[in-house]
Amino acid sequence: MPTGYTESIEKGQVTEFSEFALQCARAAFAGIIAMLDMPADAPMTEENLTIDTSYHEKGLTESRQHFEEVSSWTDEQANEEARLYNQRNLKNYIKAVRSSREASSRYGYMLLQVEAWDPPTEDHMGLKNFMREQLERSMVFDCFEPQCRKKYLTILANLANIKI
Numbered sequence: 001m002p003t004g005y006t007e008s009i010e011k012g013q014v015t016e017f018s019e020f021a022l023q024c025a026r027a028a029f030a031g032i033i034a035m036l037d038m039p040a041d042a043p044m045t046e047e048n049l050t051i052d053t054s055y056h057e058k059g060l061t062e063s064r065q066h067f068e069e070v071s072s073w074t075d076e077q078a079n080e081e082a083r084l085y086n087q088r089n090l091k092n093y094i095k096a097v098r099s100s101r102e103a104s105s106r107y108g109y110m111l112l113q114v115e116a117w118d119p120p121t122e123d124h125m126g127l128k129n130f131m132r133e134q135l136e137r138s139m140v141f142d143c144f145e146p147q148c149r150k151k152y153l154t155i156l157a158n159l160a161n162i163k164i
Contacts, residue, residue: 002103005131006138009110010103017113024131096146104143111135 005024008014014023073081114131 002138002142003134005134006107009106009135010138010142012102012106015106015109017110017117020110020114021117021127021131024127024134093146100143100145104139107135107139107143111139 002010005020008023009020014020070078111132114128114135117128119125119128
């Protein structure tokens with residue numbers, strides 16, 4: 001999971017060291033810790049600080065409706081839904097692997113630039129360390145190969161008619 005400082009790198013929106021350094025400097029040294037998870041240009045309003053919890057009620061209602069629908073399926077319908085579910089999971093697995101590899105490449109590229117940067121003053125060492133920490137933390141969460149057993153993957157691929 002990217003941090004607020006590395007999300008734009010993970011998405012490929014920030015590719016230049018100078019952009020990343022400015023983001024980190026603004027966030028780390030501007031004293032706006034209260035807005036850590038908000039976009040950089042978000043205003044400090046009561047609306048932005050209010051947490052909406054209506055999704056709990058909505059989720060419960062949707063779950064009850066889905067249960068009623070699933071309870072009425074025939075065996076054939078259930079088998080078809082299971083096949084479609086497995087096909088979606090396989091596609092999502094393949095997408096997750098690709099995404100992880102792309103994020104790893106982008107983070108690695110930026111980390112190399114951070115390491116190569118020679119801070120102009122001793123005061124800038126904290127910024128360099130902060131940037132390194134943000135990238136390394138994001139790499140732990142975003143740059144891993146999702147696990148899937150080869151046998152299971154082959155079965156899913158055959159069911160979904162996808163070559164692996």
